[in-house]
Amino acid sequence: MTTKTNKITNLMKKEYSCVKNALDFSNPVKNKVKISKSKIFGMSVIRIVILYGLSFMIVYPLLQQISVALRQTSEINDPSVIWLPKKFSLDNIRLSIAALDYWVALRNTFVLSTLSTVSQLISCSLAGYAFARLKSKYTNILFIFVILTIVVPSSTLTLPQFIYFQKIGLLGKAYSIVLMSLFGQGIKSGIFIYIFRQFFKGIPIELDEAAQVDGAGPFQIFLRIMLPSARGAIVTVGLFAYVWQWNDGYFSSLFLRDTTKVLTTAMYSIQHGVHGHLQSLGLWELIGGDVTKNPLFLSTILNTAAILIMTPLLIMYFFVQKLFVEGVERTGIVG
């Protein structure tokens, strides 16, 4: 019994001292601790406000676009509709799918992005590894050219490339872009080579030496040791190559023209001609005069088309998002 009361009194004493300490402003050390604690708290509040605010700013336009896309065409400039449409309708989406020739363009984009990503991965990993580990007298000189391919604007090169593809008859075919990626000159290949080089440089050289002692040749070292441990770099480069190819409008509008439709070029071509497109498809008359006279109608269609282009990427991003962030953070760009 006595021990229990002792314990309780001890506890009370402790609590009392805690309260006393908390109210004690005379102790300078504790004051400092308190100030620094409150500073840390304040900083974290500021941080959260900034970060959440900015991510709100990033997501807000997206949500608004989606909300506009789901509206009925007659509700386009109804000021009472802010977020949720009064009547959900897929009309906008249907119309823009028709205008974009969406499924064909989506398939083409998908095939083109996949092919060019794979070929970028092959050529850039080989070159990056050669620059990092298989050094000779010339690799350092050649690496200057890698930097040059990054720095020179692609607009200085596209015209002769265009004429060249015209000569060999690859203009308008997806092979032109795939060929360039296969030879390490695709979209931003220089950056990918740089990433691979930095990454392979970061792998300890003792690994190579151990493998060499065990009798592996340089190619075996690359295949069995380097590639499996380069997962982070492969994921980073692969995702960037895929996304950049998907979003690219410059090269595809130049080299693919209208013969191979991808999403971005389809977007280009309907930019000025939604009206004509829908008319030629015979949809214009079906919509009704009230709607088509509305100047915002065409903009809504364009907006919906933009969402349709972005959606597959966004869906894929949500699936690989963890892989992406981790891959980039662990190794990716800095190595």
Place this chain on the structure above:
Amino acid sequence: MKSIFNKLKHINENAKSSKNFKRQVPFKTKTKILGIIFLLPWIIGLVMFFIYPFFTTVWYSLNSVRPLGGKLEIQFLGLGNYKYIFNELVYFDKTFIRVMWESLQILLINLPIILIFSLLIATMLNSNFRGRPLVRMMFFIPVILNSNIIEIVLKGSFSMVFSSSSNGSFLDNIQFENYLIEVGIGQSFITFLLASIARILTIVNLSGVQILIFLSAIQAIPNHLYEAAEIEGATKYETFWKITFPLVSPLFLTVIIYTIVDSFIDSPVMQFIEYSRDNLRYYGLSSAISILFFITNMILLFIIFLVIRKEVFSYDDKN
């Protein structure tokens, strides 16, 4: 029969010796050969898609090049194209020099803002707080959705009315402005404030990859440095300036180069190049503009390189 057997033996020996030969090749030569094999596709691509087009562009820029029925009509002009660009070329009431100067100005204003902003955000994203995975996921959305075509299309038509483009200035509305006027803030300050708010989104959209670069750089910093600093009693502010900043600073050049390279496609100079190529069909003129564009950017990069090189702390020269 015997001779055949002998022959077989001979072949067998040959095979053995060739096997031996394979083994006798020193590791270094093998490495060199493999290096050549690995670099071969890239070198072919470099010659085919980089060096050849580059010099062709330089050659075109000195000529009058016009497409005529599938063939090119080439006539030597000397520096005529360049003279034309500086003296006469006007597109949308703007001379070339003015457009170039404006795009450089935009770039030079954006560059430090992007640099500071992305470093700040990367530092924040690196620290622990609630909901970090979610916020990170959102911050990388601009990296995924950076299609400039969508931006161009939406900027032209939609954002004026609905302000819902990815570049839109949704805070740029009249109610907010009226509120600020009622509060009693000066008009000039309000315009500045609204402009900067509108800019934030542009900057966020432009600095996705840069945030990634800085984030991975910060995560590569060994943790024991921070622990030592904490034991020594350094504040967060001090550790940022004494540890994070110097160790991240080698990447400033990378980020700057990336930002400049990224601005190429959006640059208004591109409109000149495309206009003279697709509308006027003066290929020589278009080449000359792109060469000028290239030279200006190289000069800019070179100046930045000279300035940065002295300031940057170099941690390890080997890398």
